[in-house]
Amino acid sequence: MNYRHAYHAGNFADVAKHIALVAILEYLKRKEKGFVVIDTHAGRGMYDLLGAEATKTSEALAGIEKIRHLQEPLPEGLATYLDLVRAAGASKYPGSPLIAARLLRPQDRLVAIEKHPEEAAALSKELAPAPRAQVLIADGYSRLLTLLPPYERRGVILVDPPFEAADEFQVLAGTVIAALRKFATGVYMVWYPIKSAARAASFCGELLSAGATSLLRLEISREEPGQGMRAAGLLVINPPFGFSEQMVSIGDKLKQPLAARLGIQWLAGGP
Template sequence: MLSYRHGFHAGNYADVLKHAILLQVIDLMQKKDKPFVYVDTHSGAGGYSLMDEFAQKTGEYRDGIARLWDKTDLPASLKHYVEAVRHFNEGNENTSEDLSWYPGSPAFVDMHLRQNDRMVLHELHGTDFELLNEYFEDARQVQVSKWDGLSGLLASVPPLERRGVVLVDPSFEIKTDYEAVADAIIKAHRKFATGVYMLWYPVVNRAQTEAMLSKLKDSGIRRQLRIEQGIKPDSDEFGMTAAGLWVINPPWQLDTIATEMLDYLHPVLNVDGGYVKVEWEVGE
C-alpha cells in the first residue's frame, strides 16, 4: 500500500492534465476575494527531480511536460501551467530554460496561494511525508499531516472558510481504493456540499474505474464534470491508457477552459488511437 512513489511518474501526461486543470480551478476560485482552503488527500513530496533515478528509470516526463516545454503556441491555460513549472525550476537553483524539476500538487497551489488562503496536506508514506514536511516547515498557512488522506478529508470539512478545493489523488494500488475513494467523497459532500472536489483517476481497468465513477454519478450529487484524456485505446494489457479528473461543483467556465486545453493536448500527447472527453455526467 505504501510502496508507491510518484517520482517515477512525475511530469507525465496525466500530471500535465491534472496540474493544468488544478491551476485553473485555483485561479477561478480566486476571482472572489473570500479565502478558501485547499485540501490534498495524497500530497506526495514537495517536488521531484527529473534527473534522479526514479524519473530517469521511466522517462515518463519526456512524453508529458517535456513535450510542452518549448512550445510557443500554448493556449493561456497551458501557458500558465508551463510558467509555473519554469518558476519551480528557478526556485531550485536552476534556470527557467532547464527542465530538471517538477512540482507536486501542493507546490503548484503554494505558488498561487494568497495571504488568507491555506492548505491542509496529508501524506502517509514516511519518506514523502518527511520531504513534504521539510518543504513547508516555515509556511504558516500550511498544515502537513502524516495521516490517511481519506480520513483526513472527512476531518477537514466543513472548513471555517466555507470555501474549499479538495484534490483526491490516490495511487489506486489496491482494488479497494476505488470504492473507498467514492465513499469518502460522498461522505465529505454531505458535510460540505459547496466544496469543489477534484478526483484524479487512472484508466488501467476500464470497468473498475467506471464502477467508481458510477457510484459518484448515482449518488444524487449534482454538477459532476468528467475531463479525460486517453493516449491510446483501452486495453487489458498492463499499463495506464488514460487518466482524468472527475470534478464536483466545478467553477464556472472550467468546462470551456478544459475543452480548449484538451483540444491542444490531444495531438501533442496522443500515442495512437487516443481521445479527449469533457462531459457533464450530472447536471444542475
C-alpha cells in the first residue's frame, strides 16, 4: 500500500470524477428521501496543494488550477463543485468524502472506507464535525459487500481504487458485480485509469455482461502530452436522469481550460 493520493489530488482526472460526484449527489437531492454515499477507497479527505507530495508532481497545476477561477454561467454541478473547492482555501483540495459530506442533508449519510491507517486517521479528523459521516478502517471491497443493500434503498457507491495491484481490475469487476447482485438499483461510480485501451474496454465489457441495464461511460483524455496518466474513465451504473446531458455541458466548459476531452457514451440503456 504505497499509493498516496496527495501526489495526484486535483489532477484532471480527479477533477472530472469529483464534478461527476457532485452532479450525481445534486440529482439525488431532488427527492426528499435520504440516501447513503459509500466511498470504498476514501483517502485522507483534504489535500495540501503546497505540500511536498503535490509539489513533487505538480499535477494539480494542469487540473484544478486551470479551472479554479472559471466564472458563471456554469452548469449547476460544475458551479457547486467549484464553490466547494474554493471554500476549502486557495492551497487546499477536498477529496471525495469531504465533497460528499459537505453536500449531504440531515437525512443522508456517508460511509467512508480507507485501508491505510494514517489516511484513515486524517480522514476521521476531517469528518469529525460531520454528524452523519462514518469512517471505517477496512478493505473497501469486502467491507462494501457487508453494507449492501443499505436500509435507505437509495445510494451512491464510489469505487476509486489505487490500481497498485496487478489484479485490481479483476477484483474491482468482481466486487462491483457482487455488489450489483445485492443492490441492483444503486448508483455506482467506478473509476479506472486508461493505460491500455483494450484492458479498459474489456473491463467495461465485463460489467456489461454482468447485466447492468443502465451504464454510462465517461472518459477524460488530455490533449497535450505531459507526465503521468493521459486518460481515465468513470463507469456510472444507473446514472440519474439528466446526468449525461449535464456532463456534456460540463465537458464543453472544461475542454479548453483543461485541454482535455470528455467522451460520454451509453454502453447500456440511456434516454
